Amino acid sequence: MTGSETSPMFRLAYVPGVTPAKWVRVWHERFPDVPLTLHAVPAADAQPLMRGGEADAGLVRLPVDRTFFSAIPLYTETTVVVVPKDHVFTAADEVTLEDLAEEVVCHPLDDILDWDRPPGEAAFERPATTADAVELVAAGIGVLVVPQSLARLHHRKDLTYRPITDAPQSHVALSWPEEATTDLVEDFIGIVRGRTVNSSRGRKQPEPQAQPKGKAKEKAKRAEQAARRKPSAPQGKQTGARTPRGGNRGKPRRRS
Structure with a gap:
């Protein structure tokens, strides 16, 4: 550290x-x-x-x-071609490297795509940065091939972009x-990686245990008290006892 x-x-x-x-x-x-x-x-x-x-x-x-x-x-990332808004490519949803064959493609010195050879015709001079290349595209000097995030980073109202289906990514x-x-x-x-706080890897942080609140807390307390008490049999009643048939069930009826 x-x-x-x-x-x-x-x-x-x-x-x-x-x-x-x-x-x-x-x-x-x-x-x-x-x-x-x-x-x-x-x-x-x-x-x-x-x-x-x-x-x-x-x-x-x-x-x-x-x-x-x-x-x-x-x-x-998706690779896109940055072009002026009135460029012919804007009529399509996506383009291919072959479509760029007759375009002047700006190739900045800070380009991060792994090209064997950039497509299209090379510009007279390589711009120093991607930002410089965007300025050239806005001036109508050529087009620019970059990851989509860089096209968004250098967004201009007069420019747009289209995905290239077969370009390096x-x-x-x-x-x-x-x-x-x-x-x-x-x-x-x-x-x-989206691990939770108490994941098995990395440092763990203690989380407070949730405590029951309100009625739930009172209900849990009553249940705990009930579990501690032993049940007792009702008085005067034994298991298996039967009431005798001749027992007094009330006043005898008089004979007339």
Whole structure:
């Protein structure tokens, strides 16, 4: 653990397009005394940040160096093409890589898709970032292929996007240095995997036992008292006893 024993802290890196909010919210509910700090970093900087001990774990895009990092795949993103709203692609629900063959495809230097070769015609110069590539698309210079979350992140009113059915996809994972699997890392793994507070893995937190209230409490108390008392047989009555036939059942009737 990088923080002190008396003041622990969990540091989480995350890359563009990934939204950690739902897991962070659960962390604050479950561990209100342990601060969680977020570090938004470019995709290429996430692994060096964790390797240098500046983050305990990261929400990253695969692949990672599996000789150093552990990783839990979380989900796979749809790949889309970002185009102007008046582009011909907007007439279709989805497109293929073949449809991009005659398009100028912007290929930013921070592209995270694993291409053998990007589709379409290469732009005259590669933009430095995805944000720069979006500006070129808005200027009508070409189109851009990215994971859907990045298309949403760089949303503009004059642009839209369509899914590409056969493009490479981006895989998002939770990753951390394998030799630094601390209790806090295990706690965050549990949250990401949806474990309950008292799951068999990770640290457990005591939950107060529910106490009966109102009428339910009074009913439980009466039942407990009744169980402690031993039942007694009614007075003057024995098991198996029979009333004799000739017994007095009232005044005798007079004979006339």
